[in-house]
Structures are given as C-alpha cells and as structure tokens.
Amino acid sequence: MSRIVYVNGEFLPEEKAKVSVFDRGFLFADGVYEVTSVLGGKLIDFGGHAKRLARSLGELEMNSPVTEDELLEIHRELVKRNNLEDGLIYLQVTRGAADRDFAYPEGVKPTLVLFTQSKPGLANSPVAEVGLKVISIPDIRWGRRDIKTVQLLYPSMGKMMAKAEGKDDAWMVEDGVVTEGTSNNAYIVKDGKIITRHLGNEILHGITRAAVLRFASEAQMHVEERSFSIEEAKAADEAFITSASAFVMPVVEIDNVPLGDGKPGSVSRRLREIYLEESRKVAL
Ligand code: PDD
Numbered sequence: 001m002s003r004i005v006y007v008n009g010e011f012l013p014e015e016k017a018k019v020s021v022f023d024r025g026f027l028f029a030d031g032v033y034e035v036t037s038v039l040g041g042k043l044i045d046f047g048g049h050a051k052r053l054a055r056s057l058g059e060l061e062m063n064s065p066v067t068e069d070e071l072l073e074i075h076r077e078l079v080k081r082n083n084l085e086d087g088l089i090y091l092q093v094t095r096g097a098a099d100r101d102f103a104y105p106e107g108v109k110p111t112l113v114l115f116t117q118s119k120p121g122l123a124n125s126p127v128a129e130v131g132l133k134v135i136s137i138p139d140i141r142w143g144r145r146d147i148k149t150v151q152l153l154y155p156s157m158g159k160m161m162a163k164a165e166g167k168d169d170a171w172m173v174e175d176g177v178v179t180e181g182t183s184n185n186a187y188i189v190k191d192g193k194i195i196t197r198h199l200g201n202e203i204l205h206g207i208t209r210a211a212v213l214r215f216a217s218e219a220q221m222h223v224e225e226r227s228f229s230i231e232e233a234k235a236a237d238e239a240f241i242t243s244a245s246a247f248v249m250p251v252v253e254i255d256n257v258p259l260g261d262g263k264p265g266s267v268s269r270r271l272r273e274i275y276l277e278e279s280r281k282v283a284l
Helices: 024-028 046-059 068-081 153-164 207-218 230-234 266-281
Strands: 004-007 010-013 031-039 087-094 111-118 132-138 169-174 177-181 185-190 193-196 222-225 238-243 247-254
Touching: 004 068, 010 068, 024 087, 031 046, 031 266, 046 068, 046 087, 046 207, 068 087, 068 111, 132 153, 153 169, 169 230, 185 230, 193 207, 207 222, 207 238, 207 247, 207 266, 230 247, 238 266, 247 266
Parallel strands: 132 169, 132 247, 193 222
Antiparallel strands: 004 010, 004 111, 031 087, 087 111, 169 177, 177 185, 185 193, 185 238, 238 247
C-alpha cells in the first residue's frame, strides 16, 4: 500500500501527488520546511515546529497557506491515514508556481506538501548505543541559516564527505569555530558543563536544542551557550548532537580523535533519556 501524502488541500496516494515544474521550490529552492517526529502515534513538539515555520515564512515574506490549528489537523490526519506509529512528518511550503523570474511573483498561492516517513523503533536506535563519528568541514553555506530553507545541497555534500571517510556526519566550521552539524545542532561536554553555540543567523534555532537546554537546566546541569573550536571539541569529555529525527545522539569521535573512552558519555545518555521521557509526556 502506498503512502497517503498531503498536497495543497488534498490527501492523495503518493503516485497521484504532483507539484508544478514551475514551482519556485523546484526552480529557486524558494521554500522552507519542518521535520516533526512521531512517537507512539503522537507529535513531538508540534508547537515549536509550527512557531519556527511561521518565523521562517515571515523572514522570506511568504504567507502561510494554513493556520496553526489547520496544520495540526493535517499532521494528525496524516498520522491516522498512514497508521504511523514511529517516524517523521516532513512539511514543505514554497512560494508557489509562477513563470521563472528572480523577483518574487505577486498573488501566487504557496504550495504546501506534507508526507510521512515510517521509522519503527525510532527512539530505540541502536546507533545511540555506539554513537556517531564525525569529521569537520568548512561551513560554506549562506548567511541566514536561522531560516529553515530547502537549500540543502551543501549539507548533503557534507554527509557524502563524511561517508567517503567511513564516518557518520560532518560538523561545520566557520571562523575557527563549530557552527552545527549537517542537519543537527552540535554540543560538547567538558567537566560536566554542556557547551553549545549561541543562537544567531549562523545556525538553525533547533527545536530539540531549545527543549534539551530547558531540560538540562531543570536537571541542574550547567549550560554554556557560546562558540567552541574543533580543537576544544576534540579535547572534550564527550559530545552529542540534537535534531527532531535523532533526538539526542552521542558523538564519540571527531576527525579520528576518540572522545573520552570512545563510548557515548554519561551526560549525553542522560539527556537522551530525559528528552525522550519528557517530550513523550507532552506529545500531541
Ligand atoms: N534538520 N541544524 C540544522 C542545519 C538542521 O537541518 C536541523 C534539523 C537542526 C536541528 O533542528 P531541530 O531540532 O529543530 O530538528 C539543526 C532536520 C531534522 C532535517 O533536515 O531532517
């Protein structure tokens, strides 16, 4: 049975779902997206993702095709129609279809697409038991990484560079400091302190990041929001990443240098547990 996807007001089998070749998402990467995880059939941090979507749209002078309540209904309907237990919901809004022109077209209806990806046992990933190995690469992306646009070619290239070296992911470095992972926020832990880059235009304001930092503070863990270099990271006791699809995932190696004893650290493991437990409690 094929997936049911949502396209501009309709729920359709994936083979029937179509978007125009003139869509600006296709021609200009003129679109934004969100990825929300689903655990036990419930949405993790829907409110956070909806809020960030509204911000991304606002920054690009794009209108939202639906209200937040309607968006929640669409997410829930997709979960239901696809019997989704554990997995992801991908959402994309583009400026819409218009004859090719660099200037934004006027009076065009935005395109809204959502689809599910089933990932049974998403929260029990065996990868969390061994941790990720990352390489560092220069961050050559554009300067508004706080807007969650669909311009993901460089992050894809970064993943391929990591894969070519037999590693899992890449951390991007700009002006001597780590910005973030290809599709996640980056953290190190030193002497019990959790260190992650402060917010700005240089990184995506992760929804998982916000929740994890809140839970860490509530658990009396010390958090420092500041830049750190790749050298500081290699000398850290442990490291981890966060994202809607990976939750909290330990990092055990950076540029061939093992961190600590080369196994997932205790702070990362504890944060993963707290994050999963607390966010399931308030899932919609
Ligand atoms: N990526 N930084 C970047 C560059 C990202 O692409 C992502 C998310 C994050 C983490 O944000 P959040 O916690 O809100 O998921 C940070 C998603 C999961 C993706 O592209 O699949």
